Amino acid sequence: MAAELHVELVAADRSVWSGEATLVVARTTSGDIGVMPGHQPLLGVLESGPVTIRTSEGGTVVAAVHGGFLSFADNKLSLLAEIAELADEIDAQRAERALERAKSGEDDAAERRADVRLRAVAVR
Amino acid sequence: MGAQLRVYKRRIKSVTATKKITKAMEMIAASRIVKAQRQVTASTPYATELTRAVTAVATGSNTKHPLTTEVESPVRAAVLLITSDRGLAGGYSSNAIKAAERLTERLRSEGKEVDTYIVGRKGVAYYGFREREVAESWTGFTDSPTYADAKKVAGPLIESVQRETAEGGVDELHIVFTEFVSMLTQTPVQNRLLPLSLDASAAEEEDSAAKHEILPLFDFEPSAEDVLDALLPRYVESRIYNALLQAAASKHAATRRAMKSATDNAGDLIKSLSRLANAARQAEITQEISEIVGGASALADATAGSEK
Numbered sequence: 163m164a165a166e167l168h169v170e171l172v173a174a175d176r177s178v179w180s181g182e183a184t185l186v187v188a189r190t191t192s193g194d195i196g197v198m199p200g201h202q203p204l205l206g207v208l209e210s211g212p213v214t215i216r217t218s219e220g221g222t223v224v225a226a227v228h229g230g231f232l233s234f235a236d237n238k239l240s241l242l243a244e245i246a247e248l249a250d251e252i253d254a255q256r257a258e259r260a261l262e263r264a265k266s267g268e269d270d271a272a273e274r275r276a277d278v279r280l281r282a283v284a285v286r
Numbered sequence: 287m288g289a290q291l292r293v294y295k296r297r298i299k300s301v302t303a304t305k306k307i308t309k310a311m312e313m314i315a316a317s318r319i320v321k322a323q324r325q326v327t328a329s330t331p332y333a334t335e336l337t338r339a340v341t342a343v344a345t346g347s348n349t350k351h352p353l354t355t356e357v358e359s360p361v362r363a364a365v366l367l368i369t370s371d372r373g374l375a376g377g378y379s380s381n382a383i384k385a386a387e388r389l390t391e392r393l394r395s396e397g398k399e400v401d402t403y404i405v406g407r408k409g410v411a412y413y414g415f416r417e418r419e420v421a422e423s424w425t426g427f428t429d430s431p432t433y434a435d436a437k438k439v440a441g442p443l444i445e446s447v448q449r450e451t452a453e454g455g456v457d458e459l460h461i462v463f464t465e466f467v468s469m470l471t472q473t474p475v476q477n478r479l480l481p482l483s484l485d486a487s488a489a490e491e492e493d494s495a496a497k498h499e500i501l502p503l504f505d506f507e508p509s510a511e512d513v514l515d516a517l518l519p520r521y522v523e524s525r526i527y528n529a530l531l532q533a534a535a536s537k538h539a540a541t542r543r544a545m546k547s548a549t550d551n552a553g554d555l556i557k558s559l560s561r562l563a564n565a566a567r568q569a570e571i572t573q574e575i576s577e578i579v580g581g582a583s584a585l586a587d588a589t590a591g592s593e594k
Contacts, residue, residue, distance in 0.1 A: 205339060206506070207516045
């Protein structure tokens with residue numbers, strides 16, 4: 163069996179996902195980073211974007227993360243985000259509508275949020 | 287029905303109606319406590335992880351950051367006071383306000399200027415009535431605060447901490463809120479959020495992790511300064527969010543207690559009023575009987591006189 167790392171994906175107001183994984187790919191401010199078991203202790207700033215978690219059962223969990231951090235130590239990876247949603251929870255049509263609305267308006271933050279959501283759904 | 291009795295009956299009716307209302311408010315507050323408590327618990331993992339990360343960066347690197355270094359002679363401090371929007375919660379808001387007053391007094395005696403920031407209409411009203419200066423205030427979300435609300439509150443505070451002292455920035459950030467200890471106890475507490483005192487966060491860390499662990503040497507992505515830059519505002523937001531949630535839970539608990547005693551008092555009042563009403567009714571009956579008896583005997587006397 164491949165080595166595993168424990169992942170906690172935590173939003174400000176709830177715990178979104180936790181479990182064992184073999185690989186986690188996330189986007190930090192300086193580029194995409196993949197974390198595998200036994201990585202050196204790491205603390206990074208996350209960009210808004212999809213996070214891909216390859217679970218030890220062979221499945222893939224994708225989540226849209228809007229800003230936050232990742233910290234890895236003792237084979238435990240914590241992903242902290244102000245807002246985090248699993249791709250399964252995202253309503254693609256609603257996100258698309260939100261994107262349309264945000265594009266016509268001035269709200270950059272909303273546009274980015276909707277964009278990230280849609281990207282997460284696309285990865286799934 | 288006699289006039290006296292009618293007055294009592296009317297009062298009993300109105301007190302009963304009030305009692306129903308306070309009882310309903312008590313039950314609503316009780317159900318909201320549970321919800322608010324659940325929110326506090328749900329926000330805990332984020333707060334713990336964040337505290338861990340902050341402690342790790344602050345101890346693991348020699349980076350000097352305005353948010354962690356203590357200024358040698360602080361001249362200005364910000365106090366964030368969290369009260370509620372609505373009353374009917376006993377001494378809830380005034381206790382928090384009093385705690386803030388004490389803190390302000392202490393800071394002033396240490397020679398610092400104090401900027402006051404307020405959450406909740408009660409606090410705003412208190413300061414407004416006394417015409418004291420308030421740097422900024424927020425209302426409308428104290429019953430069920432969201433993370434976005436906490437962000438809104440934290441924004442100007444973080445900004446003023448980062449500003450130079452000479453340009454009106456603050457050197458310290460304190461927060462006063464009501465801690466939810468249990469259903470029966472809520473105590474106003476005051477915490478210094480910034481500059482970060484590592485002892486305090488380490489102690490908290492110890493509490494949450496049960497035992498002290500040696501923090502590993504972290505690799506920073508992109509750099510320790512950038513991580514700190516991004517991490518500390520989040521830390522402040524999360525602490526404010528937690529304070530808002532606890533304050534909301536405390537407010538509901540205080541409302542429940544206040545409404546419970548109001549209901550109890552209404553019950554007592556109804557009891558004593560119905561005693562009085564019973565006495566009044568009895569007095570009325572007694573009077574009627576004596577009137578009838580008196581009338582009958584007078585009649586009997588009159589007829590007895592005319593027959594002779």
